[in-house]
Amino acid sequence: DTEVTQTPKHLVMGMTNKKSLKCEQHMGHRAMYWYKQKAKKPPELMFVYSYEKLSINESVPSRFSPECPNSSLLNLHLHALQPEDSALYLCASSQGQGAGANVLTFGAGSRLTVL
């Protein structure tokens, strides 16, 4: 299995809703990432988990809450979002150490629309 799987593919939510994005990989990767991407823009790093511990938080607002229940799963909990948070949310993983540590494998993304 060489994939990163993200669900749901599309999500529409109101500003008062609570929802979650999910990401799963079974490649034995020990680093997992959340990126936010606006149309025709590069991915912006949000969070990095390394060996199931949060290692990087790029000053993301607290309405985004990451969670790494185990080495294969990564969640992004969403609460009280704003319309400007509408974007494509990409999950990625990498080996975390060794020669493959530098290669990111991306999921297909979750398209989020906040009304």
Added chain:
Amino acid sequence: AQTVTQSQPEMSVQEAETVTLSCTYDTSENNYYLFWYKQPPSRQMILVIRQEAYKQQNATENRFSVNFQKAAKSFSLKISDSQLGDTAMYFCAFMNRNTGNQFYFGTGTSLTVIP
């Protein structure tokens, strides 16, 4: 901080022709990786090619090759025999091996292959 610059927001190429996408970066580090990622309209980001900074030999992957000029901090991507499936956004990216797990992306080049 590292910066990655792609000065060509959009490019087009005739099918079967060759095209070169430019990327420059700014860093004081010596130990790093450079990447080209491709994001087709279906949106999944895919690794095209990577280069280790300590290797002088330019990386190649089938029709894709790079021109890595370390002193000039330049990392261009050449696509030979362009195919319709090469139509995509192309992002240049930098990773500092010393800090690890932090990838810096350029602003992207939208490439269209014309039949």
